Amino acid sequence: MSNGDIFVGEVIGTAILILFGAGVCAAVTLRYSKARASGWVVISFGWGFGVLAGAYTAAPLSGGHLNPAVTLGIAVDTGEWDKVWVYVLGQFVGAMLGAVLCYLTYFAQFQANVRGTGTTEGTADEPVPTLGVFSTVPEIRNPVANLVTEIIATAALVLPILAFGLTEGLGESGTLVLIVSLLVVGIGLSLGGPTGYAINPTRDLGPRIVHTFLPIPNKGTSDWGYAWIPVAGPLIGGALAGLVYNAAF
Amino acid sequence: MSNGDIFVGEVIGTAILILFGAGVCAAVTLRYSKARASGWVVISFGWGFGVLAGAYTAAPLSGGHLNPAVTLGIAVDTGEWDKVWVYVLGQFVGAMLGAVLCYLTYFAQFQANVRGTGTTEGTADEPVPTLGVFSTVPEIRNPVANLVTEIIATAALVLPILAFGLTEGLGESGTLVLIVSLLVVGIGLSLGGPTGYAINPTRDLGPRIVHTFLPIPNKGTSDWGYAWIPVAGPLIGGALAGLVYNAAF
Amino acid sequence: MSNGDIFVGEVIGTAILILFGAGVCAAVTLRYSKARASGWVVISFGWGFGVLAGAYTAAPLSGGHLNPAVTLGIAVDTGEWDKVWVYVLGQFVGAMLGAVLCYLTYFAQFQANVRGTGTTEGTADEPVPTLGVFSTVPEIRNPVANLVTEIIATAALVLPILAFGLTEGLGESGTLVLIVSLLVVGIGLSLGGPTGYAINPTRDLGPRIVHTFLPIPNKGTSDWGYAWIPVAGPLIGGALAGLVYNAAF
Amino acid sequence: MSNGDIFVGEVIGTAILILFGAGVCAAVTLRYSKARASGWVVISFGWGFGVLAGAYTAAPLSGGHLNPAVTLGIAVDTGEWDKVWVYVLGQFVGAMLGAVLCYLTYFAQFQANVRGTGTTEGTADEPVPTLGVFSTVPEIRNPVANLVTEIIATAALVLPILAFGLTEGLGESGTLVLIVSLLVVGIGLSLGGPTGYAINPTRDLGPRIVHTFLPIPNKGTSDWGYAWIPVAGPLIGGALAGLVYNAAF
Numbered sequence: 001m002s003n004g005d006i007f008v009g010e011v012i013g014t015a016i017l018i019l020f021g022a023g024v025c026a027a028v029t030l031r032y033s034k035a036r037a038s039g040w041v042v043i044s045f046g047w048g049f050g051v052l053a054g055a056y057t058a059a060p061l062s063g064g065h066l067n068p069a070v071t072l073g074i075a076v077d078t079g080e081w082d083k084v085w086v087y088v089l090g091q092f093v094g095a096m097l098g099a100v101l102c103y104l105t106y107f108a109q110f111q112a113n114v115r116g117t118g119t120t121e122g123t124a125d126e127p128v129p130t131l132g133v134f135s136t137v138p139e140i141r142n143p144v145a146n147l148v149t150e151i152i153a154t155a156a157l158v159l160p161i162l163a164f165g166l167t168e169g170l171g172e173s174g175t176l177v178l179i180v181s182l183l184v185v186g187i188g189l190s191l192g193g194p195t196g197y198a199i200n201p202t203r204d205l206g207p208r209i210v211h212t213f214l215p216i217p218n219k220g221t222s223d224w225g226y227a228w229i230p231v232a233g234p235l236i237g238g239a240l241a242g243l244v245y246n247a248a249f
Numbered sequence: 250m251s252n253g254d255i256f257v258g259e260v261i262g263t264a265i266l267i268l269f270g271a272g273v274c275a276a277v278t279l280r281y282s283k284a285r286a287s288g289w290v291v292i293s294f295g296w297g298f299g300v301l302a303g304a305y306t307a308a309p310l311s312g313g314h315l316n317p318a319v320t321l322g323i324a325v326d327t328g329e330w331d332k333v334w335v336y337v338l339g340q341f342v343g344a345m346l347g348a349v350l351c352y353l354t355y356f357a358q359f360q361a362n363v364r365g366t367g368t369t370e371g372t373a374d375e376p377v378p379t380l381g382v383f384s385t386v387p388e389i390r391n392p393v394a395n396l397v398t399e400i401i402a403t404a405a406l407v408l409p410i411l412a413f414g415l416t417e418g419l420g421e422s423g424t425l426v427l428i429v430s431l432l433v434v435g436i437g438l439s440l441g442g443p444t445g446y447a448i449n450p451t452r453d454l455g456p457r458i459v460h461t462f463l464p465i466p467n468k469g470t471s472d473w474g475y476a477w478i479p480v481a482g483p484l485i486g487g488a489l490a491g492l493v494y495n496a497a498f
Numbered sequence: 499m500s501n502g503d504i505f506v507g508e509v510i511g512t513a514i515l516i517l518f519g520a521g522v523c524a525a526v527t528l529r530y531s532k533a534r535a536s537g538w539v540v541i542s543f544g545w546g547f548g549v550l551a552g553a554y555t556a557a558p559l560s561g562g563h564l565n566p567a568v569t570l571g572i573a574v575d576t577g578e579w580d581k582v583w584v585y586v587l588g589q590f591v592g593a594m595l596g597a598v599l600c601y602l603t604y605f606a607q608f609q610a611n612v613r614g615t616g617t618t619e620g621t622a623d624e625p626v627p628t629l630g631v632f633s634t635v636p637e638i639r640n641p642v643a644n645l646v647t648e649i650i651a652t653a654a655l656v657l658p659i660l661a662f663g664l665t666e667g668l669g670e671s672g673t674l675v676l677i678v679s680l681l682v683v684g685i686g687l688s689l690g691g692p693t694g695y696a697i698n699p700t701r702d703l704g705p706r707i708v709h710t711f712l713p714i715p716n717k718g719t720s721d722w723g724y725a726w727i728p729v730a731g732p733l734i735g736g737a738l739a740g741l742v743y744n745a746a747f
Numbered sequence: 748m749s750n751g752d753i754f755v756g757e758v759i760g761t762a763i764l765i766l767f768g769a770g771v772c773a774a775v776t777l778r779y780s781k782a783r784a785s786g787w788v789v790i791s792f793g794w795g796f797g798v799l800a801g802a803y804t805a806a807p808l809s810g811g812h813l814n815p816a817v818t819l820g821i822a823v824d825t826g827e828w829d830k831v832w833v834y835v836l837g838q839f840v841g842a843m844l845g846a847v848l849c850y851l852t853y854f855a856q857f858q859a860n861v862r863g864t865g866t867t868e869g870t871a872d873e874p875v876p877t878l879g880v881f882s883t884v885p886e887i888r889n890p891v892a893n894l895v896t897e898i899i900a901t902a903a904l905v906l907p908i909l910a911f912g913l914t915e916g917l918g919e920s921g922t923l924v925l926i927v928s929l930l931v932v933g934i935g936l937s938l939g940g941p942t943g944y945a946i947n948p949t950r951d952l953g954p955r956i957v958h959t960f961l962p963i964p965n966k967g968t969s970d971w972g973y974a975w976i977p978v979a980g981p982l983i984g985g986a987l988a989g990l991v992y993n994a995a996f
Contacts (some may be wrong), residue, residue, distance in 0.1 A: 008497050012408075012493075012497060016408075016409065019401070019405060020405070020436075023439035023442075024438050027289075027438065027439060027440075027441065027442035030442070032388040033388060033442030033443065034289060034292075034441060034443075034445055035289040038288050038290060039288070039290070039785050039786070040781060040782040040789055041290050041539075041785060041786070041789050041792070042290050042293075042438050043781075044792075045290070045293075045434070045435070045438055046435060046438040046439045048435075049431055049434055049438065049439070050435060050439065052428065052432065053405065056409060056413050056419075056428060057413070059412075059415070059416050060412060060416060060498065101401055105401045105402065105440055105443065106398075106443060107391075107394045108388075108394035108395070108443060109388075109389065109443060111394075112389060139779040139780060139781055139855075139856075140779050140855040140859060142854075145854045145858075146855070148851050148854065149853075149854075152766070152848055156763060156766060156800065159759075159804060160763065160800050160803060163806075164803050164804070166807035167803055167806050167807060167924070168918075168919070168921060169919045169920045169921035169922075170803075170920075171418070172417070172418045172920075173418045173419075173422035173424065173671055173920040173922065174416045174418035174419030174420075174425075175418075175419075175424055175921060175922055176921075177416070178427075178431070178925075179799065179803060179924075182799055182925070182928075183796065183800050185792070185796055186767055186792070186795075186796025186797060187800075189771050189774065189796065190766070190768070190770035190771040190774060190793045190796070190797065191770050191852055192774065192781060192782065193773065193774035193777070193780030193781050193782045193783070193853065193856065194779075194781075194852065194853060194855060194856060244759075248755050248808070249807065249808065257746050261742075261746060265654060265657075268650070268688070269654070269684055269685075269687075269688040269689070270688070272688035272689050273688040275691065276687065276688060276689075276690065276691035279691070281637040282692065283541075283637055283692075283694055284687065284690065285691075287537050287538035287539060288539070290539050290788075291542075291687050294539070294542075294684070295684060295687040298683055298687065299684060299688065301677065301684065302654065302658050302681050305661065305662050305665055305668075305677060306661040306662070308664070308665050309661060309664035309665060310746070310747065350650055353646050353647075354647050354650045354651065354692065355647075355691065355692055356643045356646065357637075357643035357644070357647075357692060358637075360643075361638060420666075420667070421666070422667045422668075422670075422671040422673065422920055423665045423666060423667035423668030423670075423673060424667075424668075424673055426665070426677075427673070427676075427677060427680070506995050510906075510991075510995060514903060517899070517903060517937070517938070518934075518937040518938070519937070521937035521940075522936050522937040524940065525787075525936065525937060525938075525939065525940035528940070530886040531886060531940030531941065532790075532886055532941075536786050536788060537786070537788070539788050540787055540788050540936050543788070543791075543932070543933070543936055544933060544937045547929055547930065547932055547933025547936065548933060548937065550926065550929055550933065551907045551930050551933055551934075554907060554911050554914055554917075555906060555907045555910040555911070556910075557914050558910060558913035558914060559996065602896075602899060603895070603896050603899045603900065603938055603941065604940065604941055605889075605892045605896075606887040606892040607886075607940070609892075610887060670915070671916045671919075671920040672914045672916035672917030672918075672919075672922060673917075673922055676922070676925075676926060676929070679929075
């Protein structure tokens with residue numbers, strides 16, 4: 001695969017992933033959304049099917065990593081590091097693009113995030129914090145615990161991805177990406193409770209930058225003090241998974 | 250594929266899609282339905298599995314587009330325009346047929362949409378607006394924002410569909426339609442919040458015509474002032490996806 | 499396939515189907531169940547994955563029809579009627595066996611269906627009607643409308659099943675039964691609201707007979723006045739689907 | 748497969764299974780989790796996708812049994828007993844490892860399981876019992892009924908697993924594990940109501956040992972009086988399934 005194809009594939013794929021992922025967070029948390037308050041099952045399947053949409057689309061161009069933690073885990077496993085920067089650059093650009101697309105999709109909902117302009121009867125009319133649409137926010141702020149959660153959750157993503165390729169027939173039948181997307185649904189359902197499962201540095205950092213600059217009414221903090229955890233945790237977890245994979249398989 | 254096969258396939262497939270899609274909206278919103286108020290996850294999976302049912306059924310006859318935005322995206326990509334009218338005609342007829350089948354399936358529920366005839370204790374006894382069973386209704390009425398939402402959501406449907414065919418093994422194993430149907434679930438979960446995701450002109454226009462003429466008690470407005478948006482938005486989004494696909498892949 | 503294999507396959511497969519299907523209704527409706535009041539999405543996926551479990555298990559022996567409406571639709575399509583009685587007999591025996599297994603699985607819950615023996619704080623202590631665990635109960639009792647609902651919902655099951663076999667690769671990759679089970683999830687989500695979607699004569703009749711004789715405390719009526727509709731509707735719908743399939747494909 | 752590969756595969760696979768399974772129970776039941784009170788559908792899919800993650804990862808090394816009841820059912824069917832101890836040992840070590848990983852993932856949530864330290868407004872501030880994160884707790888304590896429930900639910904797991912291998916194409920396309928994981932979702936939805944569906948002796952016993960020794964605040968009882976049922980029930984159910992399979996197929 002050429003650098004150009006890899007870059008374009010990762011930009012498009014990651015943009016789709018973040019459009020779906022940030023989108024489902026907007027759908028569940030913003031007022032005047034039909035999916036308002038529809039719960040964790042919607043969040044988890046929304047992110048998982050974002051992986052499905054983005055990774056199948058990117059697959060023919062770049063293989064569809066969409067996540068520096070996955071790219072890192074593969075590099076640790078294979079020892080091939082020369083394309084890593086292209087992957088990560090594409091993922092970063094794509095994540096920011098996806099966050100902007102989510103903003104445009106929910107533009108009217110973001111504009112309505114003000115006090116007392118409710119058009120639906122009976123809804124609360126206080127603005128809601130909007131960072132959770134773009135980036136992760138821990139339930140309990142505890143840097144060590146939050147970091148450990150992200151490390152374990154990311155290793156639980158990358159180790160299976162590395163191993164799935166060994167299952168006979170899975171790649172040939174084209175269902176590999178489907179399985180990975182259901183794995184991501186599972187990680188959300190099971191391991192997302194404490195931190196909101198970044199498990200992907202660009203998924204968190206790119207949209208956080210976008211959130212910082214977007215003119216959203218009452219958008220609240222972009223919480224840069226937390227931003228290093230969903231970058232460091234997934235990178236450590238991805239590298240760890242590569243090492244475990246090399247040792248065990 | 251002959252014109253006859255295409256027409257019959259698209260009629261049957263789109264009718265099944267709308268039967269399931271309008272059906273799940275009826276199931277969740279009408280009184281005296283076992284699925285009453287069962288939430289957005291039910292809506293999204295209901296529409297997605299409607300795609301699964303309709304597209305697998307239509308596939309051997311017409312390939313199962315079921316959506317003029319998909320047909321348009323494929324035409325923009327391939328440059329073959331001569332069968333487009335057969336596809337769209339079949340989709341339109343099928344969408345109206347499906348809406349009528351949904352009406353018949355929920356006939357008793359529609360007839361009970363009157364004040365004070367509740368047979369279940371504790372249910373509200375005001376009629377509910379019925380247009381949402383047939384066609385989309387935006388949460389916030391803002392033509393530009395609604396149009397942008399439909400353009401992005403439809404491009405997020407059509408671009409992946411065009412790309413999915415490039416994944417090795419996916420077509421041969423027959424799981425391509427399954428992936429598309431889960432993509433549609435994802436679009437519903439993530440991008441359906443603002444407008445209810447038409448992402449398909451005939452899906453919205455056909456049932457809106459049927460709603461206009463059906464003798465449903467207290468059916469409420471058919472809201473023709475909004476009707477152009479779920480037609481124009483998906484067509485623009487589908488064409489845009491075809492152009493992006495041609496440029497990137 | 500020998501008559502013995504067909505019979506054994508249909509008994510085992512239909513027993514598993516009804517164990518899961520009646521089981522999920524018990525899980526959602528009976529007191530002192532962990533899944534109490536968990537909603538329509540649980541009901542629909544429970545029945546669908548019951549099809550997955552039962553039909554994949556029965557497939558090597560009998561092909562896994564598990565439903566006289568499916569057997570009838572296939573017979574109308576192929577013109578082969580000589581094995582129909584073996585299929586239906588196995589389905590009938592299996593459905594009753596599955597209902598008994600569900601009763602045993604939820605034995606303690608059924609025994610606790612009495613006034614004022616709640617072991618969980620805050621739960622209502624009135625007995626609940628138990629027929630809904632075993633057989634279908636319409637939301638609005640209207641024989642013609644109920645019959646039409648069952649006809650349409652069953653045709654929406656059988657016509658796709660007949661057509662799915664034409665999709666290249668679906669059978670060879672072994673995913674055909676998965677698709678059918680997701681189709682059944684979709685029918686539940688979308689078309690189950692009015693009558694609880696029997697879409698299978700033995701699924702309703704077998705367990706209704708079992709319900710009539712089981713010594714469940716406060717079990718309520720077995721409602722034999724309604725019993726003909728979930729038999730006649732699915733048979734008409736299955737035959738109709740066979741005719742449409744022959745005409746269109 | 749060498750004993751070493753089997754052991755490593757079962758340790759890793761079962762650890763992932765329990766990380767996801769115990770994780771989703773933590774996610775739904777602990778305070779300060781984003782998935783708090785998100786219901787039975789989340790529990791059931793979380794466990795099922797834990798099977799998907801663990802079994803696909805273990806498959807190339809050990810075949811991915813992850814459950815002594817499955818190993819036993821296969822041994823009864825094939826008559827090959829010499830590797831059983833390696834499988835079960837790996838499953839046991841893996842289950843304990845997974846429980847520890849879940850504890851680390853939800854460390855801050857477990858530490859916050861005390862009276863009156865709520866950081867989220869409006870949440871209850873009484874500690875919750877924590878055994879349900881690690882092991883099963885019946886809704887109604889009735890040893891015979893609980894045992895019967897576990898026997899039936901485990902037979903409904905192992906009999907289909909044995910039969911699934913006979914479906915043409917399912918193994919070759921690599922989708923066999925996906926089907927088994929959806930089967931586990933179905934067992935949870937349909938048969939998990941009375942006892943919380945251990946259906947796996949090490950899944951219950953390993954984490955119960957871990958729970959006994961972990962320093963969780965207000966962790967409540969480890970309930971050793973019940974511990975034999977989720978061991979005996981699944982073993983009986985698995986053996987029964989092997990016998991039925993040998994007789995019927």
